[in-house]
Amino acid sequence: xxxxxxxxxxxxxxxxxxxxxxxxxxxxxxxxxxxxxxxxxxxxxxxxxxxxxxxxxxxxxxxxxxxxxxxxxxxxxxxxxxxxxxxxxxxxxxxxxxxxx
Amino acid sequence: xxxxxxxxxxxxxxxxxxxxxxxxxxxxxxxxxxxxxxxxxxxxxxxxxxxxxxxxxxxxxxxxxxxxxxxxxxxxxxxxxxxxxxxxxxxxxxxxxxxxxxxxxxxxxxxxxxxxxxxxxxxxxxxxxxxxxxxxxxxxxxxxxxxxxxxxxxxxxxxxxxxxxxxxxxxxxxxxxxxxxxxxxxxxxxxxxxxxxxxxxxxxxxxxxxxxxxxxxxxxxxxxxxxxxxxxxxxxxxxxxxxxxxxxxxxxxxxxxxxxxxxxxxxxxxxxxxxxxxxxxxxxxxxxxxxxxxxxxxxxxxxxxxxxxxxxxxxxxxxxxxxxxxxxxxxxxxxxxxxxxxxxxxxxxxxxxxxxxxxxxxxxxxxxxxxxxxxxxxxxxxxxxxxxxxxxxxxxxxxxxxxxxxxxxxxxxxxxxxxxxxxxxxxxxxxxxxxxxxxxxxxxxxxxxxxxxxxxxxxxxxxxxxxxxxxxxxxxxxxxxxxxxxxxxxxxxxxxxxxxxxxxxxxxxxxxxxxxxxxxxxxxxxxxxxxxxxxxxxxxxxxxxxxxxxxxxxxxxxxxxxxxxxxxxxxxxxxxxxxxxxxxxxxxxxxxxxxxxxxxxxxxxxxxxxxxxxxxxxxxxxxxxxxxxxxxx
Numbered sequence: 001x002x003x004x005x006x007x008x009x010x011x012x013x014x015x016x017x018x019x020x021x022x023x024x025x026x027x028x029x030x031x032x033x034x035x036x037x038x039x040x041x042x043x044x045x046x047x048x049x050x051x052x053x054x055x056x057x058x059x060x061x062x063x064x065x066x067x068x069x070x071x072x073x074x075x076x077x078x079x080x081x082x083x084x085x086x087x088x089x090x091x092x093x094x095x096x097x098x099x100x101x
Numbered sequence: 102x103x104x105x106x107x108x109x110x111x112x113x114x115x116x117x118x119x120x121x122x123x124x125x126x127x128x129x130x131x132x133x134x135x136x137x138x139x140x141x142x143x144x145x146x147x148x149x150x151x152x153x154x155x156x157x158x159x160x161x162x163x164x165x166x167x168x169x170x171x172x173x174x175x176x177x178x179x180x181x182x183x184x185x186x187x188x189x190x191x192x193x194x195x196x197x198x199x200x201x202x203x204x205x206x207x208x209x210x211x212x213x214x215x216x217x218x219x220x221x222x223x224x225x226x227x228x229x230x231x232x233x234x235x236x237x238x239x240x241x242x243x244x245x246x247x248x249x250x251x252x253x254x255x256x257x258x259x260x261x262x263x264x265x266x267x268x269x270x271x272x273x274x275x276x277x278x279x280x281x282x283x284x285x286x287x288x289x290x291x292x293x294x295x296x297x298x299x300x301x302x303x304x305x306x307x308x309x310x311x312x313x314x315x316x317x318x319x320x321x322x323x324x325x326x327x328x329x330x331x332x333x334x335x336x337x338x339x340x341x342x343x344x345x346x347x348x349x350x351x352x353x354x355x356x357x358x359x360x361x362x363x364x365x366x367x368x369x370x371x372x373x374x375x376x377x378x379x380x381x382x383x384x385x386x387x388x389x390x391x392x393x394x395x396x397x398x399x400x401x402x403x404x405x406x407x408x409x410x411x412x413x414x415x416x417x418x419x420x421x422x423x424x425x426x427x428x429x430x431x432x433x434x435x436x437x438x439x440x441x442x443x444x445x446x447x448x449x450x451x452x453x454x455x456x457x458x459x460x461x462x463x464x465x466x467x468x469x470x471x472x473x474x475x476x477x478x479x480x481x482x483x484x485x486x487x488x489x490x491x492x493x494x495x496x497x498x499x500x501x502x503x504x505x506x507x508x509x510x511x512x513x514x515x516x517x518x519x520x521x522x523x524x525x526x527x528x529x530x531x532x533x534x535x536x537x538x539x540x541x542x543x544x545x546x547x548x549x550x551x552x553x554x555x556x557x558x559x560x561x562x563x564x565x566x567x568x569x570x571x572x573x574x575x576x577x578x579x580x581x582x583x584x585x586x587x588x589x590x591x592x593x594x595x596x597x598x599x600x601x602x603x604x605x606x607x608x609x610x611x612x613x614x615x616x617x618x619x620x621x622x623x624x625x626x627x628x629x630x631x632x633x634x635x636x637x638x639x640x641x642x643x644x645x646x647x648x649x650x651x652x653x654x655x656x657x658x659x660x661x662x663x664x665x666x667x668x669x670x671x672x673x674x675x676x677x678x679x680x681x682x683x684x685x686x687x688x689x690x691x692x693x694x695x696x697x698x699x700x701x702x703x704x705x706x707x708x709x710x711x712x713x714x715x716x717x718x719x720x721x722x723x724x725x726x727x728x729x730x731x732x733x734x
Contacts, residue, residue, distance in 0.1 A: 020720060022711070023716050024716055024717055024720070025713070025714050030730065032712075059572055093711070093712050093713070094711060096710070096712070097709065097710030099708070099710045100708055100709050100710030100711075
């Protein structure tokens, strides 16, 4: 039995919600990053599903774009995290509130 | 052809050199300042004979085209006709004599160069005014003479009175400039040009006869003329302008600038011809002004202010002349007036020089013995302005009064005008001879003051004597009975655009005789009161104290303006600066700053610095956007 489109969308929505909640509630920047990856990949899943069911390659192109952006973002983000850790010895995001008004 | 550009550019050259030439020695300034005007006068004479040889043809000389925009073209050019030529000769000729006189008069002044700098600039502006071939450049000259008048009245800027007088003159003149500008806007709307010739050619066709537009335009032009020529009700600045150096009073506030209003009306005669209503207004303003100023001069005790009021009175005569469409007589009186009034001011300047700048005639007297040349020049000019027969003022004034007399045969109310003009002629004789008797004859009232009184040096005596001679012979340009020479010459200007310009009227002997009688009466009264002192002047004043006070206080016009205009404006200014400035303007500025500061203090809390807050707000935003599209239907 092949699953229909709604199963993919439901899984993708669950993954996206998990990722969002993770970003909002966790304090460790590494975990936040992983959650962001989770959100991005849930979107990827949606794209692939639609692409398959609509017999269109457009969605696949977007998936590659998103993977590229995600990779670049991780590179920059990890570099930031490393440099923050070197200066502060502490990477709890709730402590990083110097920019508050 | 090119002489006209010489005339224009020489004073400008003088002004430019003097304005930057601070290392120039005093002697060079004394040569250059009057010299450029003298050469310009020579050029004007050349132009005059050149044109007169060709029967006064009028010519338009375009120097260059300034602006071209579609059909709209602005040329800078000169209109050379008899009217412009006469004005040009007066401005440069009398101007040269007065500048020469100034070399002596201002010799002790530290700002010698600045004075001649301004004077040359004035002559240039005045020449632009009279030579321009369009209303646009007339307005340029108009504003230029207003500016130089301001600069020269306030020449002694350490004196508060001089600065106040300069400011007053400028403000009143700006009222006139406003009238001029609005008139020019309306003219441009109808004619699409400001050149004289195309406008004057089409006045009846475009504006009609006695239409409302031509009435409004001429009345607005009249506002300009009244302000510039110090006529009722904008006359207050002229007596106060006497705070300036005396040569300035002679050149600007007697001989040339204040007559610009007369020139404007004469130049715009095709417009005024189409607006008989405005012509009547001009006549009435002129007559009332002549009488008013004469009464003010009667009671005034300041030698220069008496002359200022007499200037106003004589210009009022010119207004009546041009208002009564007797343009040549108005310009003729303008010419003779320039001679004798400049001479009178020079005499007054010489007296002030001799008496340590004292201007109160009650402290003068008996100066005839110590200042004979000044006395004789002053006497001749006084007789000329009073209208003593066979002197210049007699001929020119009689032409104006005579033309009113002639027209009164057909228009009833002009009889009142004629009677007032004849009466004012008598008053003129009375106040001028009062001045003469009090200053030069009788007892010395203040011997200490007059201890070192003496005639001025040659450089001041000579212009005075030349002008006195002109005051005698100037009238023979239009000898009654003989061919009216100046009238025939000026007719070329005044017949060009409208055939209705009347031929200069024959001498009205009835009018002449009555005017001679009133003048004789005026001189006799002055002789009895101020020379024989039977009755003494004080007794005369005491017989009608109310009238005397009225005249002494200049009919309370200055006080009225002070209360009705100046003080309300000062109060308004105080109100604006204390209440509006402090509470409204400052309130707006400081209030908006405070509102921003307070709101930003509250808004700042949103910036918590926690990444998750920002993420949450992004999420909420996304939910809102998606929700909007989902639930839109």
